Amino acid sequence: MGIIKAKKLVHEYIRRDEEGNVESIQTALDHVDLDVEQGQFIAILGHNGSGKSTLAKHINALLMPTEGSLWVNGMDVSEEQNVLPVRQTAGMVFQNPDNQIIASVVEEDVGFGPENIGVPTEEIWQRVEESLKSVGMLEYRTHSPNKLSGGQKQRVAIAGVVAMQPKCIVFDEPTAMLDPNGRKEVIRTAHELSRKKGVTVILITHYMEEVVDADRVIVMDQGKVVMQGTSREIFSQVGKLKEYRLDVPQVTILADLLRQSGLDIPVGVLTREELVEHILRIAQVD
Amino acid sequence: MSIILDKVNHIYSPGTAYQIQALADINLKIEDGQFIGIIGHTGSGKSTLIQHLNGLMKATSGSIYFHGKDIYDEDFDLRELRNRVGLVFQYPEHQLFETTIFDDVCFGPKNQGLTKEEAGLRAFEALRNVGMPEELYYQSPFDLSGGQKRRVAIAGVLAMKPEVLILDEPTAGLDPAGRDEILDLVARMHRERGITVILVSHSMEDVAKYVERIVVMNRGSVMYDGTPKEVFRHYKELEEVGLAAPQVTYLMNELKAYGLQVNTDATTIAEARASLLEALTGIDSQKNDFHR
Numbered sequence: 001m002g003i004i005k006a007k008k009l010v011h012e013y014i015r016r017d018e019e020g021n022v023e024s025i026q027t028a029l030d031h032v033d034l035d036v037e038q039g040q041f042i043a044i045l046g047h048n049g050s051g052k053s054t055l056a057k058h059i060n061a062l063l064m065p066t067e068g069s070l071w072v073n074g075m076d077v078s079e080e081q082n083v084l085p086v087r088q089t090a091g092m093v094f095q096n097p098d099n100q101i102i103a104s105v106v107e108e109d110v111g112f113g114p115e116n117i118g119v120p121t122e123e124i125w126q127r128v129e130e131s132l133k134s135v136g137m138l139e140y141r142t143h144s145p146n147k148l149s150g151g152q153k154q155r156v157a158i159a160g161v162v163a164m165q166p167k168c169i170v171f172d173e174p175t176a177m178l179d180p181n182g183r184k185e186v187i188r189t190a191h192e193l194s195r196k197k198g199v200t201v202i203l204i205t206h207y208m209e210e211v212v213d214a215d216r217v218i219v220m221d222q223g224k225v226v227m228q229g230t231s232r233e234i235f236s237q238v239g240k241l242k243e244y245r246l247d248v249p250q251v252t253i254l255a256d257l258l259r260q261s262g263l264d265i266p267v268g269v270l271t272r273e274e275l276v277e278h279i280l281r282i283a284q285v286d
Numbered sequence: 287m288s289i290i291l292d293k294v295n296h297i298y299s300p301g302t303a304y305q306i307q308a309l310a311d312i313n314l315k316i317e318d319g320q321f322i323g324i325i326g327h328t329g330s331g332k333s334t335l336i337q338h339l340n341g342l343m344k345a346t347s348g349s350i351y352f353h354g355k356d357i358y359d360e361d362f363d364l365r366e367l368r369n370r371v372g373l374v375f376q377y378p379e380h381q382l383f384e385t386t387i388f389d390d391v392c393f394g395p396k397n398q399g400l401t402k403e404e405a406g407l408r409a410f411e412a413l414r415n416v417g418m419p420e421e422l423y424y425q426s427p428f429d430l431s432g433g434q435k436r437r438v439a440i441a442g443v444l445a446m447k448p449e450v451l452i453l454d455e456p457t458a459g460l461d462p463a464g465r466d467e468i469l470d471l472v473a474r475m476h477r478e479r480g481i482t483v484i485l486v487s488h489s490m491e492d493v494a495k496y497v498e499r500i501v502v503m504n505r506g507s508v509m510y511d512g513t514p515k516e517v518f519r520h521y522k523e524l525e526e527v528g529l530a531a532p533q534v535t536y537l538m539n540e541l542k543a544y545g546l547q548v549n550t551d552a553t554t555i556a557e558a559r560a561s562l563l564e565a566l567t568g569i570d571s572q573k574n575d576f577h578r
Contacts, residue, residue: 047461047462047463047464048431048432048433048460048461048464049431095459149328149329150328151328176458176459177458177459179327179328179488179528180488180528180529180530181327181528182328206461206462245461245462245463246462247461247462249533250491250532250533250534250555250558251533251534251537253555254534254537254555254558254559254562257555257559258559258562258563261559261563263563263566272533272536272537272540275537276537276540276541276544279541279546279562279566280541280544280546282566283546283565283566
């Protein structure tokens, strides 16, 4: 079993009126299957309302399945005694950096997590230093989080999770509130954690350019997994992606339009560099 | 001329250890009916700047004129200014508070002194303009999706019928479809009503697609002020200050550097495609015609 496994996972949000009668039922996850191997970098793409955040919240037992099952490192998340160990195994970084930082000094905020899981004091400081270093924020360790930029705050939030040494980190739209630089910083940090520390990373986003280097990309729509594959396979289906309301990068759309106009450009162009190569090749044909 | 800023400075916490010059010698002329984009990295001063435009913040030094009148003059009615210059903050749905959407949108007009009936008519019009379905008018704002909440918040400002509409990152946190909805709505307001629109954004692609003029803020000063094409020509300098030109602009410049005769002014996909087909047609459009 991979580190994360979901089988026919269903989650329904049930809205009740004042008397407790059911007013409406919203199926946010509709029989989702998922299998993630330790050390992989998985991206989950989907528009708002596709179910991706609901799925993410099952991974660290913030939500319980209505039907079906989800296992984290072999532990069934719906069993009460597993909740805390699951949360130690799978950490989570949310969208709003301000909602995740609670201390007035960066290093104290990062130490909060390890302290709460009972790590011995001396080891706490070791972990704080290591995790701040891993996100490139060590020189800000005594700063107030208030004065940091969005990208910097998110990196501190990530450090706080890393300090608890989880096997897996779920990033739930971590860049939605950041400017372009901040976004690059956070995604780069996520990749480094995966590459250098072997952390399993699950990145949830609607920005397609962020998933180019993922091992596997999953696309969700209306609570279901509708596409799955390598980033190139996913990027090849521009029409479908737009139907699923995803943000296809300009170069991918452009490459697709040029191909439709008769130019010899393959499907699934991921980056600007690739498109430049193809265009130059065509231009030099004679 | 709607708004003129003359040597405007703003210093936060002056005279303390936390002193920061957020705006440095800003000179800007905003004409009636323009559609302007303000871009800048976090901390560049753009949010500070727009809060000066409706008098929410006061300049430390310098002057601001609204239709020729000095807004810092004793006789100038700042409340009236705020009726005419509407500001939609980032994450405007955080401002929603009423029990129904309809009542929330009525709040602004009521505060302008309109009667209940007049406010109601404004609310209907505004909600219709932002495309909210009528059956939702009496729902709680908190039952809506993020994109819907945002449209209600914008309706709340539109109901006050401002001449100038300023939106601070109106698409932050929305998915692509939500983003298109909001920007199309704003563009429509500009087209149909002729209101002056000022859009603060991080997304270069969005800004390039909709606005006619871009003001680039960097560390409290205006770095560039011109049409999208003019501004994105400086894509290298923009990158140095933490911004970027649209992806296609980089693409075209790179191809030009390799000797391909393409239009480096292209800032949208359509422009890039047209230019590329022109440059490459005759070379590959017919497979059996390789030699020119």
